Amino acid sequence: MDLYSPIFTRASTRKFDPSPLPKDILSKLGDFLAVVKPLLPDVELKHEIVSGRDVKGMALPKAPHFLLISGKKHPLRNTAAGYLYQHAELWLYAQGYATRWLAGVKPKEPDPDYIIGIAFGKPAEPAVRKTEEFKRKAMSEITGGRDSRLEAARLAPSGMNGQPWYFIVDGGKIHTYYKPNLGGLLSKMYNLTNLDVGIALCHLAVAGEHEGRTFEFAVMEEGVPAPPSGFSYVGTVK
Secondary structure (H helix, E strand, C coil): CCCCCHEEEEECCEEEEECCCCCCHHHHHHHHHCCCCCCCCCCEEEEEEEHHEEEEECCCCCEEEEEEEEEEEEEEECHHHHHHHHHHHHHHHCCCCCEEEECCCECCCCCEEEEEEEEEEEEEEECCHHHCCCCCCCHHEECCCCCHHHHHHHHHCCHCCCCCEEEEEECEEEEECCCCCHHHHHHHHHHHHHHHHHHHHHHHHHHHHHHCCCCCCCCCCCCCCCCCCCCCEEEEEE
């Protein structure tokens, strides 16, 4: 399954065909997620796929399916969730479907471990774009050093399009940082920047696999460059 190409063409959508996807597609999505290597083995995550009747929130798209993500408390729980379930988004795009990350969707039944959801289904509008149509920061604004995998990370989606990540290339390592909040009014509207950096790490891992490179993530106790102003260290890709 080619997850790399969708990175350069995917686009979020709010307009879905309301017809449900075939049951075998939903089953295959679950099978796929079950074999994705997690960012960290000790983070407990789970998901369920429900219909629009089982969710609530303001201005939700009329999608046939919602993937609701939850997990037990862990310092990097949200980052691990972004990493794992961005694989699901890329998998769905590779199948010809469309998605949208939704911080505002919630399960109707309260869940203290709930994190975020993804709407998905057949697109009712074009859900692709050209690479030059992405509105993203220049590479020089998000990196210190060069690595071919970082272009894929640069194109990752993020809440409010905040792009709250920074990467420092250190030989064969990529030290990863994020902004704990977007600042100003945006910080009151959105507080999942730690999840966004996990999405970017997914793109980095997929790009590495495309190049035949391994992906290992660890939180280093020492030897890490100081973070840029306003950023915090997340972990290091080796």
